[in-house]
Amino acid sequence: MAYFDSASSAPLHPVAHEALRAALDEGWADPARLYREGRRARLLLDAARETAAEAVGCRPDELVFTPSGTYAVHAGMAGALAGRRRVGSHVVVSAVEHSSVLHAGHTRVTDRDGAAVTEVAVDRTGAVSPDTYAAALRADTALACLQSANHEVGTVQPVAAVAEVCRAAGVPLLVDAAQSLGWGPVDGGWSLLTASAHKWGGPAGVGLLAVRKGVRFAPQGPVDERESGRVPGFGNLPAIVAAAASLRAVRAEAADEAARLRVLVDRIRARVPELVPDVEVVGDPVRRLPHLVTFSCLYVDGETLLHELDRADFSVSSGSSCTSSTLTPSHVLRAMGVLSEGNVRVSLPSGTAGAEVDRFLEVLPGVVARVRETLGAPVVRTESAGADGAPSLVVDALGKLCPIPVIELAKVIGDVPVGGTVTVLSDDEAARLDIPAWCEMRGHEYGGRDGTSFLVRRLV
Amino acid sequence: MAYFDSASSAPLHPVAHEALRAALDEGWADPARLYREGRRARLLLDAARETAAEAVGCRPDELVFTPSGTYAVHAGMAGALAGRRRVGSHVVVSAVEHSSVLHAGHTRVTDRDGAAVTEVAVDRTGAVSPDTYAAALRADTALACLQSANHEVGTVQPVAAVAEVCRAAGVPLLVDAAQSLGWGPVDGGWSLLTASAHKWGGPAGVGLLAVRKGVRFAPQGPVDERESGRVPGFGNLPAIVAAAASLRAVRAEAADEAARLRVLVDRIRARVPELVPDVEVVGDPVRRLPHLVTFSCLYVDGETLLHELDRADFSVSSGSSCTSSTLTPSHVLRAMGVLSEGNVRVSLPSGTAGAEVDRFLEVLPGVVARVRETLGAPVVRTESAGADGAPSLVVDALGKLCPIPVIELAKVIGDVPVGGTVTVLSDDEAARLDIPAWCEMRGHEYGGRDGTSFLVRRLV
Incomplete structure (x- = not known):
């Protein structure tokens, strides 16, 4: 079984497994309590925060743990927007952000007083340009958001340049680093950063929210003392410990693993169009995540393609409309203006063997041909x-x-x-x-x- | 080491440990995906929901999993209040609710248009009366909240009678069952119910929110498809599986264990006032949680007492002002009008041996005497x-x-x-x-x- 969908959720890293097991025994008590079990939990929490902060490139007191990456995005955007309420309520996002960013932006529009969201267009590779971002910033812009790399096509965004543009305009930049944090820190002068542990091989149930000192931030929702008042509720300490430990572990392996997977992805990028007629490989071929490639196959419906690949023991995902409950194609592909039908995203987990990729390349042409053959509705x-x-x-x-x-x-x-x-x-x-x-x-x-x-x- | 603070967080139940381990291997993929790993995750999630719903006494489609009990309370109150926006925004809570309920209520007051919170008084045992609740309900009351049992003194609330009063007034009742769900289902016609897995020996990171069919409910915050649109973000499936499995396990043991712990708690209730002068045991002696007892010792400061008990290998908590960062005594003790100084809450985890309780009763008088002896500031x-x-x-x-x-x-x-x-x-x-x-x-x-x-x- 070849699981090629680590961009949805990566299998648990062995270090995460080990750390979780240990922390279940040591870290179940309330870290706010004064007795032995509480103090031990507090030490684990503090150590995890230091480890995660070092990987993010921020101070430990700038980082809080959240129940998910989506939660981090929602809490980060809400807090940053509320902190800059007096400036205005305009939000700038790229058109290819994760749905959590887009939905949080649009909630502002409907729930509050006349907020507006500007979606910055991308080019055909899925990248924004700093100039377009600069043009979108207004006097009443409270917050700009940009992903570090796109989750559907792997294109890396020019975060440092956009951060510079935002800094010049005095607008804080929130970077959703969910897809890239396992590969390395996000460069540039971001103001807020979010991430999700299960994307790098950590456990589910842990997100990160970093807010740089000096960034105006007003936590929203009911008051709670935990996590600097930014994340209410009893924390998931064993998972937090496992998240931090696995982040350090994947970082230690990142350079080698990125180089290795990059070769495998290049092989897919080069071979798929040779092996399968009428295919478009999308996303930036060079400025991209090391482990992710997306292509679309004409005359194929995504759901059938996914099922056929699953029968052939390959787990991939798709941005095609036919695999979604909404019957609309992925907003990322739409913003890029590229083909959406027969869309396949391959995201290789760490440790993927070259032989598995070769087998995928062997299997794919026959699968696509079969699906194409069976399609032919009367018109x-x-x-x-x-x-x-x-x-x-x-x-x-x-x-x-x-x-x-x-x-x-x-x-x-x-x-x-x-x-x-x-x-x-x-x-x-x-x-x-x-x-x-x-x-x-x-x-x-x-x-x-x-x-x-x-x-x-x-x-x- | 005797850990007597299960009301803060219970040690992980062996079944939770086992289930978590298994689910880490089987349930790390996205349950929304169509491939094998996703379908497997979906099956685990569906089974966990059925198990939890059976324990709660609701339909599986009435129950969602949240990242914590606090999250369940916040989301439940926000959704119920928004669903009844046209009726009004008045909230009725007991004065001894968990801080998550009180904070969520008061957030409404400050963030929205003139909402008001009525805190229903309790008697000296910490119980509300259905009549007082009835008197607090108004034409513009959107929601009433009542805990199933108090987290600090163990008093069981008359939920069924209050639910009846609320039903008659057409007001939905949210029951915070965090402290009692492991012991049994909540009787009566509640409308919404919340709970927290780490209180019954499940893992951290899982809460429950049940919303009965027919209750008006409008989820707040950014849109997300997961958990019926009520809880955004990637779910913590392994922890959810462990939460459901351990809930079923503790329920199977509940009757026997409750009877056993009730005897131990009765021993503490009877012996402490005999062994330690100037002590007040608080909370209802009969209508109470089986495992929890709270008493206050005159002329003692809570923090020193906790430290001394910790040195003697007992982990307990306290509602005294001196153990809190705010320097105000527990709002529960305040509402009850009982002594707050030298306050000790003992909550016995399942499996606590009688010998441990006996040793506590041996150690306590000397500890209190020593703390009293060392206190004597000049005035x-x-x-x-x-x-x-x-x-x-x-x-x-x-x-x-x-x-x-x-x-x-x-x-x-x-x-x-x-x-x-x-x-x-x-x-x-x-x-x-x-x-x-x-x-x-x-x-x-x-x-x-x-x-x-x-x-x-x-x-x-």
Whole structure:
């Protein structure tokens, strides 16, 4: 069984396992108590905080432990926004942030007084530019947020440069380092930083929130004395101990492991397009996380692809619309403007063997071919004369979900002459992304959308 | 080493240890994922929810897991209040609720539009009466909260009767069952229920929130799909599995263990006042938790007592002001109007041996005597004539902390004739509770307080 989805949750690192086991025996008491068991718990908590702070690159009293990375993001954003209430309530985020950041931003909009969120666009690799960030900052901007690296496509963001832009504007920057903290500290002058232990091989139930001294911060929600008043409730000390110990352990292995996994990911990046026709590998090929690669396969539906890979003993995830309960494609892929259908994210856990990657490359082409072969839903096809007199076709894919509209488009494009048009009727959300992406991949002209009607002109 | 503070945090139950270990191997993946590891995690999560729901006495889809009991209380109160926003924002709580309930109530007052909290008084045993609750409910009451049993003195509250009163008024009742859920389900028609796994021997990092079908509930904070949209963030599945398994295990042992511990606690309740002079045992002697007993020792400061008991290998906690960072006595003892100085809470973990309790009873009298002996701060003492011409004394204990004001009062009461008065000058917060409590214990008349001046009339 090859688990290739460490970006969702990494298997528990052996050091985390050991530390957790030890801390279950030593660290179950309340660290706020004065008796022996409490003092012992306090020592464990203090040591864990020092270890984590060293890995983050902050002072121990700047760091608190939270119940999850999402909690750290929510508490960090809420506290930073409240701390700067007098400045304003405008929030700047990248369009490809984790949903916890986007949801926390948008909660401000609905729950408070006229707050607004600006989503900074990304380029086709998924990266923001410092200039775009600078342009988004306003006099009433209370907080800017930027991930250290993207969780779906692995692209590393220019955090240090954006931090500089924010510093110049006097706006604090919150960096969501969930995907990268195991690989190394986040450079640059960030103001707040969040992370999640189960992403680096630590246990579930532990997030980190670091708030630099001098950053205005007003914890929200009911008062509680624990974790500097920033995280209410009895802490999960055994898991915190395991999180800190495993962070130190993965950091010690990070340079070697990153170099090794980078080679494996490069192999996937290079070989998949050679082995599988009609594939787009997305994300920055160089400025990227070492262990993560994402590609999309035309004419394939993500859910079936995931099931077939699972049957072949590979666990991966997908940003395709058809694998999500909302039937909308990943907001990351949408913001990048890249193909979303047949999307596969491979994120290799530490220790992944090269042979497992080779087996994946062996299995993938057959799996994709089989899924493509079985797809072929019937559609109504009508010939008519185009507005410019050129031969044209209309493909009615209304009510059909991804990847059917693109499949039907591809089937008929050869039936119109070069210069001719195909109009695809589709009410599938994914079509807005995938029809233009298909045009770009196949060298045709995308003529735009009018309601549920997509115009494509054959060029080759 | 005898750990007698299970009401703070219980040592991990062996079943929790085993289940956690197993779930660390089986349940680290994301239960929302479609591949094998995700499906396995989902099965574990579903089974844990069914187990926990059965123990709570609710439907599995009425129960979500939270990162702590405090989180469950905060999320439960916030969601219930938001769900009844149109009715009003008045909250009724007992005066002896856990701080998480009181803080969440008071957050409403400060953060929102004119919400108000009514704290229902308790009797000298710490119990509320359904009539008082009924009187506190108003047309704009959005939520009532009542603990199943008090965490400091063990008194069991009349939840079923209060639930009936709330039902009649159409007000939902949230029951904080943190201290009692391991002993049995909460009877009566509660609307919401919260609990905390580490109180019953489960791991830290898991709380429960049950919301009955039909109760209006609007989750607050940023949107997230997990746990029915009520608890954002990646769940702590191994701990959840261990929490559910240990809840089932402690329930299976509960009847026998409760009977056994009840005998040990009765022994403490009976013997401590015989062995130690000037002690008040507080809380209801019958309607109480099986494992918990609290008493207060005159002329002793709680922190020194705790340290001395710790040196004698007993871990207990205290509601005395001197053991708290705020220098105010426990709000529970204050609401009950009982002595707070020299306060000791003994809460026996499951499996506590009778011999350990006997050793505690052997050790305690000597410890209290030694602490009393070493206490004796100098105070200014002035003789003067009382307003009614009776001999009187003034004891200046300004700037002195608990238990000094009461010690100095006790030292001089014999120096005035019966009918004479002692005026104690004290700016210690605890004196407001402890001087009247001392009067009641010693049969003197408490004449009231004027600023920092407390009047005591000798009667015996």
